[in-house]
Amino acid sequence: MKKRFFKLLAKLNKLLLPSFSKRQLDIAKAKKWQLAIIGWRAYVTKNALD
Template structure:
């Protein structure tokens, strides 16, 4: 199930690392998206 979520995240959610996002200046919405992507990725790999 997490593999499917990871694929959906990759397609739908933006990648902030490719945009060169400065982590010290992120908005709450961007931090929530990053946290969601991290959670799904860590569950998929683990």
């Protein structure tokens, strides 16, 4: 149940949130909100794969 929820959330993230890797964003120069999105996407991805 939990894994299915995170897989759905990962698909929504892919559709709705920007991809900073495609924009070649430098993590050292990223703003706080960009770091928050990167962290959120990493958290969801980690839980979707478990």
